[in-house]
Each structure stands twice: as C-alpha cells, then as structure tokens.
Amino acid sequence: MKRLIAICALLTSLGACTDTGLSPGEGHVEVEGGKVWYQVIGSGSNTPLLLLHGGPGAPSHYLKPLEGVSEDRPVIFYDQLGAGRSDRPSDTRLWRTDRFVAELAQVRSHLGFDEVHILGHSWGSMLAMEYMLTEPAGIKSITFASPALNVKRWTDDAKTLLRALPEETQQTITSHEVDGTTDSPEYQEAVMKYYKLYLSRSDPWSPDLMAAFEGFNTELYGYMWGPSEFTANGILRDYNRERELAQLDLPVLFTTGRYDEATPETVEHFHSLVPNSEIKIFENSAHMTMLDEPKAYIDAVRDFLNRVDSSR
Numbered sequence: 001m002k003r004l005i006a007i008c009a010l011l012t013s014l015g016a017c018t019d020t021g022l023s024p025g026e027g028h029v030e031v032e033g034g035k036v037w038y039q040v041i042g043s044g045s046n047t048p049l050l051l052l053h054g055g056p057g058a059p060s061h062y063l064k065p066l067e068g069v070s071e072d073r074p075v076i077f078y079d080q081l082g083a084g085r086s087d088r089p090s091d092t093r094l095w096r097t098d099r100f101v102a103e104l105a106q107v108r109s110h111l112g113f114d115e116v117h118i119l120g121h122s123w124g125s126m127l128a129m130e131y132m133l134t135e136p137a138g139i140k141s142i143t144f145a146s147p148a149l150n151v152k153r154w155t156d157d158a159k160t161l162l163r164a165l166p167e168e169t170q171q172t173i174t175s176h177e178v179d180g181t182t183d184s185p186e187y188q189e190a191v192m193k194y195y196k197l198y199l200s201r202s203d204p205w206s207p208d209l210m211a212a213f214e215g216f217n218t219e220l221y222g223y224m225w226g227p228s229e230f231t232a233n234g235i236l237r238d239y240n241r242e243r244e245l246a247q248l249d250l251p252v253l254f255t256t257g258r259y260d261e262a263t264p265e266t267v268e269h270f271h272s273l274v275p276n277s278e279i280k281i282f283e284n285s286a287h288m289t290m291l292d293e294p295k296a297y298i299d300a301v302r303d304f305l306n307r308v309d310s311s312r
Helices: 002-013 060-071 097-111 123-132 151-162 167-179 185-198 207-214 218-224 264-273 294-310
Strands: 025-031 034-041 049-052 075-078 116-121 139-145 252-257 278-282
Touching: 025 097, 034 097, 049 060, 049 097, 049 123, 060 075, 060 207, 060 294, 075 097, 097 123, 116 123, 116 294, 123 139, 139 294, 151 185, 151 264, 167 185, 252 264, 252 294, 264 278, 278 294
Parallel strands: 049 075, 049 116, 116 139, 139 252, 252 278
Antiparallel strands: 025 034, 034 075
C-alpha cells in the first residue's frame, strides 16, 4: 500500500494521477442544527462520487447498490440532517432548502475534495440543482436520478399514475387526504399499492429499502413535501427549475425507470432542456432504479463517470 501511495504521489507530480485524499470509513460532520453521518466506500485516483438521497427525510440506505461504483473511485454516502443516522432535531426552521445546500457544502469541505461528481436521487436532484446555482467549483458531472425538478409536473404525473389503481383504492386515498387522516392504516395500505407499482417493483423489497423506511422522517417529509407523493402542499410545492436547467454547462446524465414516478416522458423533457446531456431509461424499474436493476444501473453510472473522467 505504501508503495502504491508513493507511485501515485510521483504520478500526481507529473500530472498523471490525482490522489483524492479520501480514506474509507465513516464519521460525522457538524452542521447547523446538529451532526450528519457520512461514510466513504472505496478508494482510488478517480474523481469521488457524492450521493444525495431522496425524501426529503429518507436516509441513504437504499442507495447501497451504488457501492458498486467504488471499484473505480471513492463513493460518499451521507444522511441529511433529520434522516437516518444523522441527528433528528424537531425545529422546522432547519427544514429549508438553503440550509440543506449549506450542509452539502460543509460535508464536501469536511471531506476535503476539490473535485467531485454528484448523483442526486429524487429530492436529491433538487438539492443538486440548488447547489449548482451557487456556482461551486470542481463539480465534474451531475446525475439527476429520477429527478423532481418541477413539482407541479411531478404531482400531475402522480395523479395520472394513480388512476391505474383500482377505483376503490383511489377513493380511499382521496377521501383520507380530504379528511386529513393520512396517518390511518387504511390510507397507508392504499398508498402501499401505489408504491409497489411506482416506487420499487422488486418483490420482496430489499432490506436496504426497508431500512430507509425505518429511518424515514415523516415529519420532515410532510413539512417540506406533503402527505404523499401525489399531494405536495409543503414548502416545496411551487418548486420549478426547468428554466435554469439550460444554465448547466457540464456533463449531465438523467436516469429514470420505465414505471418511475419521475416518468420517462417528464425526464425526457428535462433532458431536452440541458445541452449535450444524456438519458438512460431502465425498462424493468420503478423509482428505485438502483434497487430494481442494480447491475444495469451501476454499469450505466460507472460508464458515464469513467467517460467524463477520461475526457479531461
């Protein structure tokens, strides 16, 4: 190992190798409102990949298949404040998009990498987009995984998808949302039928997805998003960054599943707004593409990142 480090140091001085300075392991970063948990998987000279999980409030457990990308580079997981293995304060003043953007910058600074690829899944795509609007240096690429970049489009798509469920299920969901009883077992059971079609089509669901549900912060999700995927009445309800997508001047990959809540039609639209971007649709996946088709998903992300790195 010492010999490898010495060789890399020599190559770095010649401009042929970049030492990321990251070592595998886990720890915590102090941010506004508490501490957030992170873990670095893998090592190597390729540009690190930083993962932004969805929710808001769903921890990063379900992204575990992306450990497969660590054969080429360090992969960094972290649970945003309020989720999973990070602190869970109850102060809603902390549930602001700008604070999550600052948190992302603090995690990156703590880990000390000048260059990084970012993959944001679902709500994580919003976070990635907001971070890019701060014009950070050293971002080599963005992967918008099943993105939610226009909330009205998302909820319109969700209502269309909902109509594929039995009429009784639709009525149960609608009546409980009107009555404000979305915490009832009947409502949760009805929503689960939707999730089985459009969240993850794996059967049974993986332990990583179940762990994400166990560490999920429903209060955070409700405050920022709303009671369900098809009803967004939280502070993100008017979110729309379609116009700003054209400003992105870096390699961008969009991914989605054929049965995704982030529908292929909507993601194709986002793709059309970003010059020279790419799109990959996974034919047997719902929203959790990395769980429904792990090998295909890892291969696609690895290929994209390696092409970006090799083109520099």
